[in-house]
Amino acid sequence: MSGEQITAVEQQLHALKGLFAQRSNQEPEELLKQVKAVIQSAEQIVGAFHALDAKAADLDALRAEITALTAKNTTGIHSAAKRLHKLFNKDMWPDQVPHSALYSAALETAQHMQRLQDKNKAYLEKLHKDSLTNIAALEQHVEQGQVNDAQRLWDKVQGAIKNADEALKKELQEKVTPYKARISELMDWKNFAATEKKKELIAHMQALIDGKMHAADKAKRIKSLQDEWKKLGHSLHNDSLWTQFNELSHTAFEPCKEYFKERKTKLQSNLEERNKICAQLEELVTTLTPENLNIANLNKIESKALEDWKTFAPVEQSKIKKLQKRFNTVLTELRQFKRKSLQGNATRKLELIAQAEQLDTLENVKEAMAEAKKLQATWKTIGPSPYKDDRNHWNAFRAACDKIFSKRPTESAPGKSDSSSSAARTTARTGERTARPAANPAVAAARDALRRISDLLTLSSEELAQSKKQFAELKEAFFNTLTPDLKHEKKALQEQFEKLSKTFDNKLRAAPDKKSLQLIGQVRTKAEFCEKLESDVLAGKSVDDIDALAEQWQALGRLADLMQEQTLEQRFHTLSHGADAKLLKKQSKDNEEKAREICIAAEIHAAIESPDSDKPLRMQVQLKQLKNSFGKTSKSSAQLVSELEMQLMCLGPLEGKARKSFEERIVKAKAKL
Template structure:
């Protein structure tokens, strides 16, 4: 174990070292993405950044479109693509808030890896199609619901309804509700127009038929309908309704003015009719009343009010009178029905009480009496359906019938047994066996009474009664002989008791014989033979004398029994006190079991008590134990249920898709397994074996999974080894720097994909080192190829510049013999082209300008002016090259050199570059691209020294 811990510590240290190295690499990459001078290098670094906060910093402070585009592209990858480095939800949400491109927001809403980021994108997107896609395809129900809430476009809603199916009923319901609202909103104007048309048409018909009173009421109804329209009403309909309303009101007022007296009389008549109608409506509520007295009071009150009204006249009043009489008859009929029902209810209650009394009696039921009661009760209960008394009587009737059936069945059995039992009684009487004959005679007499009460009337029943009465004299004769025999036995008991008065016996034996003789005397009394008074006095006097001898022993026995009684009561009291105070929610069941066992043992160890007290104490003690055992049984059942539940939970975890979760839950369930109150050992063992088998099945899955994982890790290791071999072969055969760089990026991406797959821990460090060596080999080949390519490009650039300088010098110094344009053109065409098209174009522009200057004096003057300006430019370039190469500058340029150094530090020209020669290359290119300059030998010597130094540095690197 010590060695194992030591190895684990070494593995942990190696893993920690790898994490530190990876963190340092990521920090360097972040720094390069934030502040590198070369935009292309920054873009390459941005494409590998794994932290959203770095990208947000770039977006906040960067204005370069190319860098912002690369940052947004990488941010979209981090937010949308699986397999990206993990980040917190807060960091992803903060990064998403910097995005303002609608297309990227739509993409994140559909493909975002974080549900919270997708929710934020759903809140910001304005695309209805994107919202429809999210409402259908988002994996989170809350996101789907929010997307459905934001959809307002009919086609998008129809798409959701068409594609969602049964996957999300809430989204489907919301989309359908919105579609219905849209349809209702579109249909609402038509409905409003139709409603306005209908109301106006009715208003136009008002007053046309002369029904002024009805039309006036109808106008009020139309006005309520018109004001109840919620939507805006077109002015045309408003005007039309107002015109018709005013027309009718004017006509109505004219009608009232012309017929004022008739209208008043009509209104008075209508008022009386309205009162009559109200009284009739009050009578209609009689159907809802259940009290006869209330019905009587209601009828009297309405009759008084009806008679107080004006006499009826006309057909309508006759109809009201007819309806009133019909309702009065209906009220009277209902009152009579309620009265009869109440009386029946009271009678049924009395019958129910009588049925309860019969069921409470132990004597046999009288069949005729019970049948009459049942018939009467059922006749009364027929009109009381649902009443409580009816239900009670029905239940009692079923019990009475059941008891009658059982009684009749018993009576039939007794009737079949009568002949045989009468013969048995006859044999016992003939043999003089009074002890058997007497109870059999009483049983036969009770059986005959039961048969007669049960309503069994047969021809043989009277014969059985006659035969039983014939046996009565013989039975009385045997009873007399038994009384004589009992007296003889009592005389023997008296003699035995008198013999004990002077008999020398231990007090315990003497007390036992005294008790035995007393019990024999009581046994004779129970046989039904009363004792002779003189014999009883004789036996009692002798018993008293024997008792005086046994009294000391009996008193000691009584004292012992009393102490035993006190001990038993103390045990009961302790047990009662314990049961009253124990908290059954937080009890230690093992202590309870031990206490119960000890209590039983203590009770059994206590001696005897008085018989009259022993039964009471035993009943009290066993009742307390029953209460305790009930608690124990309840806890035992709960514990058994808990164990069964644990077994079911573990068995369900055997097929759980997440093995780690299954194992953790299984361990937790193992910790929950406990025994509070055990059942039988066989049952406990069976449950434990089932639980253990289920747990083993879960852990066996882990073992099998470990084997599969080990195989997969070996395959992953083989894939890494193959990638390293492929990378080394690529580095050995490829020479083009661009293809080497592209290949390195491809290998990096493939290695990153493989690196996310686990391999054996002991091989991780070795595999990583081999990859680093292969990668370093490709990188070295790429740098070597780039250096060679850069050197060749500079050499070619130098040759091109020499051709241009010779032509420019010949033109500016007016020495055509140096080189003529045609010769320069031929020399230029013999030179190869630059790999960089921009650099080639710049040199061709310089050469073309020189050729134009050869043919055009104006151009030549421009060339001359440019030479004066280029001298200063060459001096600045030389000074910067000396700073990069680390060469001292002439003393007269010290101040200018210091200024350049400060500026260079501010721009991080050296510290921010991976390759210092890259800055020198750009300056050398600017040197050769610079136009004609006056001959300056010191400057040329300084430049040559710089070239030699840079070439030496390149070779050394």
């Protein structure tokens, strides 16, 4: 209802009152009662309107104040509620009459205040509960002399008291006040102890000034002393001690400034050099073509770039990630180009091998030999193929060519009769062959020694490490067979031995040493102990004597490898603390996925295929390997597979059939290496 409407009501009210006074003795009693009621209602509306209008400024100010209040401001809420109650009564306006703008605004303020009071009530209930919990904890800290925690909770309770209503304030004050004296006493002791500790830190800082220490180490030590100082908090003579400590800190750090200035220059220089390396490689990649490719030179460039990259380190931490990504990207491009070129060379070589082998079917030997020479000339123009295949490609090509040239027709020696030549030709036509001379015993003995050396290469890594003496004996036996009467065979036999010897040395270097073998044995023993317990639990047997089992477990000793030790320790802990068959079956199912990843990783290192069912997972494992291997010390594939084998041993529980399958895959990977 607006002001104009109120004015009209006032006019109508005045007229109605006049009419009522004139006709009060002439109209029926019932009508007079109705008129009187209308007059009273109109007077109430007019009165309420003017009353609110007189308080409008106060209501606006109060509305703004209430809007700014939060549920935690208990005092402010109580004060505002009292003032609002004095200024506004929601019953002052008749329900059946439209509200004025002032009344509607005041009513909205009252509703907002009610919501605020409801929230404040809930806040006080929580404040009461939390404060009682804090007071109980404070008591514990005081009893244990933990002054910092006690002071922290004291401050919390005091903060709660400020936001509480009068009744809650009184209750909390009564409960917390008895601890004030004890906390003050503890604080006095803390300040005394902190003072003594600060004096020690000042002495340490003075020692840094007087002593000799590398600038980087000195800076770390200064930072460490400053951190200790911050933890001590307030103490006696706090300001004077801090002034002394701070001045000594600046003096001690003075020699470090020059070091960090030089270091900053060095970091910038390294950054520039690394950027140069990236720029040079990027420029090189843009100029590479199959025609100008020189694999040997590219390998040297890559090795030099990697070596220089390590030399120009460190660089600023914030620049490392982006710079390393740039370097890795250009290296990847370079390696991909080399890989494609090597694979292209391999394809061309395989084509030449196939062509050379096809020449064996030609009847015209001279034509076949001429074609073979052309193929050999072409072979010389082809660059290398992948390292692991290059030697095999050459051997296959040479064998195919040798087979052609071995058919070269022998010329007749001077003085031989035509009849003998004719006889030879007749023999060749009829397919007769002269008997070969008896095999040389020395050659047979040498080949036997080579065969036995070759057998050593099939041994497992552990067995190979124990076969060094046997290899030495076979080596001596082999060289004893190389008698002076051996001519053409001697060179070929020596080449075979050198190849086998090199392979043996490589596999021996990759094989685990005595310490590693001992670790593998310990891991296997502890893993088998857990497997036996898991089998019993899965079979429904209960683990009765836990203490006896724990003694047996302790007797097995601790592993030198912390990761394997923790894995097996957790496995035994699960078994010795009430594991049931249902839990083990669930864990076994989960562990099959982990075992599968372990086997795939081993197969990747051994460069062998994974089962078809695991091929989708293989790509994920390869990506994970690349990510984890970045920046780490490189290990041989055999060492990595050996570590994976131990991981599989430590993994459990695993269903017996599944474990056997996974172990066979690991064995296959080891055999390949």
